[in-house]
Amino acid sequence: MSAEFNRLKRYLASLGSKAEFRSEELLENLTPLYVSCRYQAYTAMLFKKECLLLFSRSDDELTPELVQSHAHILAGVYSIPLVFIFSSGTREFCVSLVKAHIAFIVLNQQCYVPDGIIAINEKVFGRGLRRNITFLSPLAQVILLYDLLHKELPQELPFQLLIKELPGIQKVYVTRAAQELQKTNLAMIISRGRSKSLAFVKPRKELWEDAQKVLRSPVIRRIRRTETSLGLPLAGISALAEFSNLNDDREQTRAIYSRDFDKHSEILEYSGEYLELWRYNPRLLCKNGKAVDELSLYLSLRDHQEPRVKGELERMMENFPW
Secondary structure: OOHHHHHHHHHHHHOHHHHEEEEEEHHOOOOOHHHHHOOEEEEEEEEEEEEEEEEEEHHHHHHHHHHHHHHHHHOOOOOEEEEEEOOOOOOOHHHHHHHOOEEEEEEOEEEEEOOEEEOOOHEEEEEEEOOOOOOOOHHHHHHHHHHHOOOOOOOOOEEEHHHHOOOOOOOHHHHHHHHHHHHOOEEEEEEEEEEEEEEOOOHHHHHHHHHHHHOOOOOEEHHHHHHHHOOOOEEEHHHHHHHHHHHEEOOOOEEEEHHHHOEEEEEEOOEEEEEEEOOOOOOOOOOOEEEEOOOHHHHHOOOOOOOOHHHHHHHHOOOOOO
């Protein structure tokens, strides 16, 4: 029996009730990894009913929406009532779960189990621990897109694998990027001894849709120049022409990592090929080396105003192999 279960017993005793431990449940045998890795589960007698207690492993990584989606999945596996257990919870977080009719307990603070006890104490609502991130850093965006582009990858991405697959990236920066993804509730960090892995919390297509608000165009600046860039991957309209039936512009567009751009290169205004300066190295995500990846391309063109471009962009994403 865990220390958390003992804390629960003490809290319920203060409310004049008790919980009787039955057994530990191995969620990984019955639920997807992005659910099972979130909770330590036990069956117990609570308020004279058998239920499944789901102790959150890390409250900061959960939103009300995630808890609701996890509850839906678990309800399809277990026929007994579910009760989620947290160590902390803001007022907004708790109110959202109440509105969704999800039973929960915040240890030593709140209890909302409609069939047992409802003890909501306004005075002890903790301060929110979540910090808003406007946009992901370039490396965090690369890691997310890398996972979305490679459906053959395991559900857990070891940090060492990311360092190997993204040349030139140091471990400290991978750790910081992983922490960003965790704070935005897109992924969670899993530690096993000294090794750490990153696990994304939803299926790839749903993850892509949820991430839209924190993803931005990789393009910092678009210029023209006369120097040949044949070794660089196609970008912009030129790349979209590779993935669709769109005709390329007269002058091709290519992409380069902004840090690799020669600042002394002559920049033109009305002639020469187009060159996009990117926030991250486009080659990190190129599959064939000829054109930038589809997801970065979409982000770079999603605000394009031409109907022909918008139409081909939508078709490209409809055919994307999630």
